[in-house]
Amino acid sequence: MSDYNFAYLDEQTKRMIRRAILKGLAIPGYQVPFASREMPMPYGWGTGGVQVSAAVLTPDDTFKVIDQGADDTTNAVSIRRFFQKTAGVAVTEATGEANVIQTRHRIPEAELRADQILVYQVPIPEPLRFLEPSEVETRKMHALEEYGLMHVKLYEDISQHGDIATAYAYPVKVEGRYVMDPSPIPKFDNPKLKMAGIQLFGAGREQRIYAIPPYTEVVSLDFEDYPFQPTKADHACDLCGAEDSYLDELIIDDAGNRMFMCSDTDYCATRRKEGHVGAQGVPYTEDAA
Amino acid sequence: MYVAVKGGERAIDNAHAWLAEERRGDTSIPELSIEQIREQMALAVNRVMAEGSLYDPDLAALAIKQARGDLIEAIFLIRAYRTTLPRFGGSEPISTEDMACDRRVSATFKDAPGGQVLGPTFDYTHRLLDFKLAADGEVGDAPKAEPNEVRTPHIMSFLDKEDLIQGEPSGQEIPDDLTRTPLELPASRALRLQSLTRGDEGFVLGMAYSTQRGYARNHAFVAELRIGAVAVEMEIPELGFAIEIGEITVTECETVNQFQGSKTQPPQFTRGYGLVFGMTERKAISMALVDRALRWKELGEDNLGAPAQDEEFVLYHCDNIQATGFLEHIKLPHYVDFQSELELIRKLRREAQSNISQEAAE
Numbered sequence: 001m002s003d004y005n006f007a008y009l010d011e012q013t014k015r016m017i018r019r020a021i022l023k024g025l026a027i028p029g030y031q032v033p034f035a036s037r038e039m040p041m042p043y044g045w046g047t048g049g050v051q052v053s054a055a056v057l058t059p060d061d062t063f064k065v066i067d068q069g070a071d072d073t074t075n076a077v078s079i080r081r082f083f084q085k086t087a088g089v090a091v092t093e094a095t096g097e098a099n100v101i102q103t104r105h106r107i108p109e110a111e112l113r114a115d116q117i118l119v120y121q122v123p124i125p126e127p128l129r130f131l132e133p134s135e136v137e138t139r140k141m142h143a144l145e146e147y148g149l150m151h152v153k154l155y156e157d158i159s160q161h162g163d164i165a166t167a168y169a170y171p172v173k174v175e176g177r178y179v180m181d182p183s184p185i186p187k188f189d190n191p192k193l194k195m196a197g198i199q200l201f202g203a204g205r206e207q208r209i210y211a212i213p214p215y216t217e218v219v220s221l222d223f224e225d226y227p228f229q230p231t232k233a234d235h236a237c238d239l240c241g242a243e244d245s246y247l248d249e250l251i252i253d254d255a256g257n258r259m260f261m262c263s264d265t266d267y268c269a270t271r272r273k274e275g276h277v278g279a280q281g282v283p284y285t286e287d288a289a
Numbered sequence: 290m291y292v293a294v295k296g297g298e299r300a301i302d303n304a305h306a307w308l309a310e311e312r313r314g315d316t317s318i319p320e321l322s323i324e325q326i327r328e329q330m331a332l333a334v335n336r337v338m339a340e341g342s343l344y345d346p347d348l349a350a351l352a353i354k355q356a357r358g359d360l361i362e363a364i365f366l367i368r369a370y371r372t373t374l375p376r377f378g379g380s381e382p383i384s385t386e387d388m389a390c391d392r393r394v395s396a397t398f399k400d401a402p403g404g405q406v407l408g409p410t411f412d413y414t415h416r417l418l419d420f421k422l423a424a425d426g427e428v429g430d431a432p433k434a435e436p437n438e439v440r441t442p443h444i445m446s447f448l449d450k451e452d453l454i455q456g457e458p459s460g461q462e463i464p465d466d467l468t469r470t471p472l473e474l475p476a477s478r479a480l481r482l483q484s485l486t487r488g489d490e491g492f493v494l495g496m497a498y499s500t501q502r503g504y505a506r507n508h509a510f511v512a513e514l515r516i517g518a519v520a521v522e523m524e525i526p527e528l529g530f531a532i533e534i535g536e537i538t539v540t541e542c543e544t545v546n547q548f549q550g551s552k553t554q555p556p557q558f559t560r561g562y563g564l565v566f567g568m569t570e571r572k573a574i575s576m577a578l579v580d581r582a583l584r585w586k587e588l589g590e591d592n593l594g595a596p597a598q599d600e601e602f603v604l605y606h607c608d609n610i611q612a613t614g615f616l617e618h619i620k621l622p623h624y625v626d627f628q629s630e631l632e633l634i635r636k637l638r639r640e641a642q643s644n645i646s647q648e649a650a651e
Contacts, residue, residue, distance in 0.1 A: 004373065033471035040369040043614030045621065068625045075621050077297040105625045123618070134601055136474050161637050167629035186629035205611045207471040231632055248624050249631065263625055 007054035007087040013037055017055035017209070021200055024211035029174030030142070031125050031208040039204065046079055048202030049102045049121035052209060053083065056117055056200070057100055062090045064098035069106035069246065069263035076104070095266050105168075107189040109245045109267040112197035114214060120183045122203035125210065127171045127181040147179050150221065158226055167231075173219045174212060182218075188230045188246045193218040235260040240271035241278040312357050326350035335538075335567025336360055340609065341367030342468070342487045344537050344566050361489075361609050368610055372468075379463070381522045381531050385541045385564070386443060389436075390517040392570075395444045397512045397545060403441030408516060444513040445543050448558065454545065455557045455588075474601055481583055481604065485576045486565050488607030494571060496597045496607075497578035505582050505595030509544035509561060516540045516568050540565050542573040546581050549588060559588055579603060 005011065013035075020034035039047040057063065063083055067076035071093040079102060080091050092098050095110045102119040112118060128138045131149045141147070150171060157165040170187035174180045182193055183201060193199070199212040212218060222228035233247045238259045245267055247260040259280055262268035272284035313320065327334055327350040337349040341364045349367060356362035392408025395401055407413075448454040464479035467487075472480065485493055500507055518538050522531040542563040548556040561581030563573035582597035596602055606612065 008373075010373075010375070033473060035469050035471050038368040038372045038610065042365070042617060043611045044616070044618030045614060047614075068622045072297045073622050074297045074301055077301055104621075105623070123615070135605070136601060162640055163633075163637060165633060165637070167633040168626040184623075184626050186625055188629070205615055231629070231636075233628065233632055246625070247628070249628055263628075 004086050006059065007057050007083065007089075008039075009037065009051065009054045014055045017051055020209040021052065021055065021211060024200070024209050025198070025213050027178075028212055028216050029178030029180040029210060031203075031210045033207055034209050036204045036207040041078065041082070043205035044123060045075060046102070046104060046121040047204030048206075048209070049104070049119050049204075050079060050082065050202075051204060052119045052200050052202035053100060053102050054087070056119070057083065057087055057089055059087070059089065061099040062092050062097055063087075064092050064095065064101045065103075066101065066106060066108070066264075066266075067104040068248070069108070070265040072265060093266050094270075095264075105184050105186075106246070106263060107185055107192045109242075109262070109264045110270075111192075112195050114196040116197040118195075118197050118199045120185075120199065120201045122181070122183045122201045122206075122208070125181055125201065125203040125206050125208040127169075127179050142178060145177070147173075150179060154221060154223070158223070164222070164226060164228075170228075171221050173221060175217050176219075179221070180210065180212075180218075186232075186246060187220065187228070188232045190218075190220045190228070191230055233260055236278060237262045237268060237271075238278040239281040240268045240276045241281070242268070242271055242276070312355070321354055323347055323350045323354065326353050332568060333358075333360060333363075335569050336490060336572075337363045337367055339566040339569050339572060340364045340487050340489065341371065342566075343367050343371045361613050365610050365613070378523060380534070381524065383519045383521060383537070383539070385515065385519055385539065386440075388441070388515055388517040388519050388539075388541075390441050390515050391538075391568075392516040393441055393513070394515075395511070395513045397510045398444060398447075401442075401444055401447065403437070403439060406437070441515070443543065445545075445560065448512070448545070453558055455559050457560075472604060474604075475586075476600060476604060478580075478584070478587075481600065482562065482564070482576075482580060484604045484607060485563075485579055486572075488576075489609035489612070490569075490572045490575070492607045492609065492612075493575040493579055496582075496603060497575035499595065500578050500582045500597045505585070505593045505598045507546050507578075507581055509546050509578050509581060511574065511577075512543045512545045512560075514540070514542045514570055514574065516570065538567055540567065540569050540573040542570065542577045544574075544577045544581060549590070559584070 017034060020032045024030065024032045036048065036051060039050055041047060041050065053063070063080065065071065065076045065080040067073040070076065083089055084091055095101065095108045099115065100117045100119060101108065102121065104121040107118065126135070126138050128141055128150060131153055132138050132141065141149070154164050157163065166187070168186045169181055169184040170190055172180050172182055172190060172193060182190060193212060194215065194217065196214050198214060201210045220228040233249060235247060236243045237245060237247060239261045242262055245262045245264060248263045250259050250261065252259050272281065277283055327346045330353065333353055334346050334349045337352055337360055338344050338346065341349065348370065349363065352363035352366040353360065355366060390403070390406055392410060393403060393406045395405065445454055460479050465477060467480055467483040472484070516538065518536045520533045521535045521537055523534050524531040544561040546559045546561060548558045559581065561577035563576030563580065565573045565576060579597055582595070583600055583603060585592060585598050592598055
């Protein structure tokens with residue numbers, strides 16, 4: 001392995017992080033301060049998620065990392081390699097085979113099971129931050145359950161744009177108590193936040209951990225006459241033909257023509273292996289994954 | 290037909306190989322040694338030690354070499370290394386009173402015990418490029434004096450004897466540690482000082498400068514600036530007493546600031562404090578000014594709404610490792626979020642346009 005402790009962090013630090021995780025699970029949606037460590041990758045690049053993963057991984061686990069839904073994006077590769085090197089854990093790209101999945105900006109399309117942990121990388125954990133810059137003030141607002149400002153913001157969106165103009169990091173209320181930032185996932189993913197797996201959120205630079213225990217009630221904020229609507233591009237995946245998955249949009253020529261493909265690369269590959277072919281896809285082969 | 294783009298792993302490997310080659314530069318030119326950086330780029334080494342919060346000139350020099358001279362990158366390397374080190378105890382407080390001063394100046398008294406010692410300073414150099422250095426870096430010997438055997442008491446101690454400077458309450462026996470506990474506000478002065486001493490030199494300088502230009506103006510006299518070596522002592526449990534485990538060079542700055550008082554309390558000067566690893570006097574002076582500005586509440590002053598008075602603003606934004614990481618993360622992929630914004634803006638535009646054409650038709 002290497003000169004570093006299993007999963008890089010020392011055991012004392014991991015214990016400290018596990019305590020914060022347990023506290024977070026006990027108070028769903030509450031942001032627990034923790035003494036975030038300096039990691040050998042930059043703040044803002046997943047240090048919170050990496051610390052949470054390091055604290056929950058065991059040598060027998062199988063680990064998966066996605067960024068924008070894909071296993072092959074550069075930062076996902078970098079984080080996966082970090083744990084291969086420092087923890088020697090098995091890694092996989094198959095959502096169903098992983099016990100611990102670290103993610104940035106997506107929830108996998110495949111439904112997660114009770115024996116899986118989803119670890120989110122969080123840039124700004126405070127859902128009220130862009131309404132109130134002061135941490136002292138926002139902690140007070142959470143303590144008093146003072147969320148009027150957020151509803152006013154959503155209302156102002158509707159009066160100005162005719163619609164709630166938040167497309168990602170769409171605020172949710174957890175178990176009827178804390179308003180929480182689900183990290184910058186597209187609002188398409190919000191309905192999946194109620195799931196069988198454990199969801200842990202790590203914000204390294206901001207020194208906060210929060211959590212959603214299995215089957216916790218998670219409600220996207222809305223109004224009766226303007227109900228929450230998860231949205232995606234109005235297309236099917238051009239590679240696998242899926243109509244139910246979140247899509248990336250690609251510019252494919254100088255004329256600006258577009259094509260759409262699943263953001264969840266494992267979901268797309270699995271479907272193609274099963275024989276699904278989209279409008280511009282080719283039948284699945286091993287080397288052209 | 291379209292085949293999805295892959296290749297993240299190979300791209301990373303190739304980028305690293307190219308980076309290593311670029312770092313080395315032209316191989317016909319001799320490679321820099323760690324010793325050369327440590328000895329001849331000493332102020333860069335000092336800054337890396339100060340903001341990296343690790344006193345080790347050799348490691349700092351290595352970090353500078355590895356970072357191709359990018360000091361924030363070097364500080365990052367040191368910080369990341371530092372967190373992996375075991376912590377086996379805390380030292381006694383260093384005694385700057387007993388410093389072997391290389392430099393000691395006071396702007397408030399023309400002379401004082403210990404004297405004014407300029408030391409190796411840029412202060413009165415004329416900033417003319419020395420083209421001779423380009424050809425030949427040899428220097429003659431500097432004149433030597435006998436080591437100063439007399440003690441160099443703090444200038445503040447003389448003001449203190451007259452009760453002219455505000456006394457400081459003693460802090461907690463063991464102060465909080467910024468690197469071991471999450472920063473929560475309001476922060477103790479010990480935590481504020483810890484944050485400032487490892488804060489970005491440019492940021493702290495800018496904040497200090499803003500107080501001089503009128504944003505929470507509080508004129509500061511440099512009562513004393515001293516740079517030199519101090520002993521680090523640590524109590525070893527088996528011995529039961531403190532022994533010297535090493536020596537570090539630090540820069541200490543104490544400022545005397547405007548006085549306050551009332552009918553019941555005679556006026557007293559107040560102070561700001563800066564203490565930084567290495568020879569880092571720009572940073573130490575800046576730190577003292579910002580420390581003083583942040584003390585408005587405990588000194589019963591008004592909040593003028595100045596940035597340097599705002600503890601949350603200063604402490605949350607002075608760390609260049611946090612700042613650079615978050616700033617630079619915006620170059621990572623954001624396809625998913627951008628896609629959701631694309632869908633939203635297209636939808637909003639469709640709706641707005643149909644409203645406009647409807648109104649035109651009516």
